[in-house]
Amino acid sequence: MKKIYSLLLMSVMLAGFTSCLDTNEDNETSFTIGMYQRVVTDGTGDVSEFFNNNYYLTVNLTQGTVNIDVTATISKDKTLSFSTGTMTLTADQEMSAYRFSSPSITTQGSTISNFKGIIDLQHGVAYISFIVDNEKTVYGTANLPFMFNTTRITPSAEGEKEYDASELQYDFTINKSKMTATLLILNYITDSNNKGNSTQVAVFEGLDLKLTRDGYVISSPSVKSTTSGKGNVADAELKDVEFTIHSQGTRMEGTYTTDKYTANVTGTMFNEQSK
Numbered sequence: 001m002k003k004i005y006s007l008l009l010m011s012v013m014l015a016g017f018t019s020c021l022d023t024n025e026d027n028e029t030s031f032t033i034g035m036y037q038r039v040v041t042d043g044t045g046d047v048s049e050f051f052n053n054n055y056y057l058t059v060n061l062t063q064g065t066v067n068i069d070v071t072a073t074i075s076k077d078k079t080l081s082f083s084t085g086t087m088t089l090t091a092d093q094e095m096s097a098y099r100f101s102s103p104s105i106t107t108q109g110s111t112i113s114n115f116k117g118i119i120d121l122q123h124g125v126a127y128i129s130f131i132v133d134n135e136k137t138v139y140g141t142a143n144l145p146f147m148f149n150t151t152r153i154t155p156s157a158e159g160e161k162e163y164d165a166s167e168l169q170y171d172f173t174i175n176k177s178k179m180t181a182t183l184l185i186l187n188y189i190t191d192s193n194n195k196g197n198s199t200q201v202a203v204f205e206g207l208d209l210k211l212t213r214d215g216y217v218i219s220s221p222s223v224k225s226t227t228s229g230k231g232n233v234a235d236a237e238l239k240d241v242e243f244t245i246h247s248q249g250t251r252m253e254g255t256y257t258t259d260k261y262t263a264n265v266t267g268t269m270f271n272e273q274s275k
Contacts, residue, residue, distance in 0.1 A: 028060045038215075069081075082107035144216075146172075148270070168186065236258065
């Protein structure tokens with residue numbers, strides 16, 4: 001079934017949790033973020049388990065603190081709930097984000113250690129990791145939006161020059177039950193000469209999903225867009241698609257081919273372009 005995606009909906013999806021803010025009179029901002037959470041067990045191969053969980057954050061920028069109430073599924077039969085307590089936010093100027101960490105926490109007979117993360121409130125992205133009982137490491141990201149990318153466009157036609165496009169954004173939605181992913185490309189380029197068109201949205205469903213120890217591999221030999229309506233690309237087709245999301249879900253490389261060009265992508269979840 002074809003889906004109609006408006007640019008307004010895309011902006012909400014890519015803005016992440018910033019649309020759910022609730023600020024009180026003490027200048028505390030509270031919000032819930034949905035986390036894509038992978039669990040890696042020590043001693044296993046290049047695999048991980050995947051779970052969807054919600055974390056509840058309370059941020060006080062006046063005091064420079066954050067508290068996180070965590071619900072974390074770490075196996076099919078075990079879910080942990082705990083609060084980090086108040087953590088200090090440390091500004092990372094190069095990434096325009098805040099870092100935080102917590103000492104060990106004991107909950108439900110388990111020990112949580114090395115709890116740490118980074119959050120970009122402006123763009124609505126977050127990364128959190130922690131260790132459970134020195135056996136399992138949990139890696140969580142606020143979904144998989146990549147807004148800081150360079151896409152190298154190599155035209156198929158002879159005589160046309162390669163160029164780098166920085167306006168494309170990529171967002172991945174995971175369907176664990178089907179082991180598939182949906183790829184959304186904002187500012188999609190329909191023609192190799194179409195540089196900087198900011199009104200194109202293309203969505204591709206049913207790509208193959210593989211969970212790795214370091215992230216995800218998302219691929220398809222051929223996939224067609226399922227979008228329609230104004231501002232959406234209804235007839236796009238990608239071939240030889242492969243995206244490798246690594247660094248525990250915060251960086252990625254990818255490639256795909258259209259009938260007009262081949263694209264090679266490098267991207268980050270956080271603003272690391274200045275580094």
